[in-house]
Amino acid sequence: MDLPPEFLELYARLDRQGPGVPDDVLWATGRLGLAGPLRVCDEGCGTGADCATLAACLPEARIEGVDAMPAFVEAAETRLEAVPNVSVRTGDMGALEGPFDLIWSAGAIYFLGVIEGLRAWREALAPGGAVAFSQGVLPEGEVPQAVRDFWSAEPDITDQDGLLAQVEAAGYAVIDTRWLTATPWAAYYDSLEREIAALRPGASAAMTEVLDGAAREIALWRQAPEQIAYLLVLARPR
Numbered sequence: 001m002d003l004p005p006e007f008l009e010l011y012a013r014l015d016r017q018g019p020g021v022p023d024d025v026l027w028a029t030g031r032l033g034l035a036g037p038l039r040v041c042d043e044g045c046g047t048g049a050d051c052a053t054l055a056a057c058l059p060e061a062r063i064e065g066v067d068a069m070p071a072f073v074e075a076a077e078t079r080l081e082a083v084p085n086v087s088v089r090t091g092d093m094g095a096l097e098g099p100f101d102l103i104w105s106a107g108a109i110y111f112l113g114v115i116e117g118l119r120a121w122r123e124a125l126a127p128g129g130a131v132a133f134s135q136g137v138l139p140e141g142e143v144p145q146a147v148r149d150f151w152s153a154e155p156d157i158t159d160q161d162g163l164l165a166q167v168e169a170a171g172y173a174v175i176d177t178r179w180l181t182a183t184p185w186a187a188y189y190d191s192l193e194r195e196i197a198a199l200r201p202g203a204s205a206a207m208t209e210v211l212d213g214a215a216r217e218i219a220l221w222r223q224a225p226e227q228i229a230y231l232l233v234l235a236r237p238r
């Protein structure tokens with residue numbers, strides 16, 4: 001991934017780089033009945049928000065965050081330095097070495113492709129291990145234009161049935177799903193909006209372009225916050 005330094009500067013300041021709240025992690029680990037000395041990977045961990053939650057709710061587990069962007073890994077390391085059961089490294093989430101009892105991944109699998117990513121992760125799962133990932137989905141029924149506009153850069157986006165068919169095609173059985181709308185997105189975009197405002201004064205032309213792009217994304221989301229969704233999917237290899 002070749003991202004401009006201005007993009008990294010903006011997003012490395014954020015608590016997280018995509019929609020999500022700690023309750024998503026708590027729901028997933030509770031629903032999967034996870035406890036004890038497990039090995040857990042957070043794929044595409046960004047600045048480590050979910051590593052922190054995983055470490056707190058699974059205190060006997062070892063949490064390993066992986067992200068392709070050194071700037072995000074550095075921010076994650078700083079934020080997590082006092083947390084004993086977490087380590088974070090720069091790496092490729094398509095080339096994992098397990099075995100992991102849980103592979104968690106919020107808003108990142110689309111970089112690999114859902115089927116490709118799940119197939120790659122299957123090799124890194126311990127027997128009985130599970131994946132928990134969130135991915136953008138279209139709402140049921142007729143899709144409003146505002147939702148299509150928001151997802152216009154994601155031509156392969158599908159609806160819940162389409163996503164779950166991909167999970168099955170990758171050789172997994174779906175355990176449960178949870179819709180993420182409104183609140184987890186507001187948490188993310190409110191923090192992004194604050195950082196946009198903080199960086200505006202005296203911003204270079206390149207930074208202004210990045211800030212304008214981020215502000216456009218927020219404005220598109222505000223047109224349909226109840227219908228712009230991630231689906232959090234829990235699944236195990238069949």
Ligand SMILES: C[S@@+](CC[C@H](N)C(=O)[O-])C[C@H]1O[C@@H](n2cnc3c(N)ncnc32)[C@H](O)[C@@H]1O
Binds near residue numbers: 045049067068091092
């Ligand atoms: C939308 S962000 C989500 C970050 C984090 N999971 C969160 O929810 O805050 C997607 C993350 O995936 C990372 N990423 C993309 N492709 C990757 C790859 N091949 N290997 C590792 N990380 C990758 C990006 O650097 C980015 O931090």
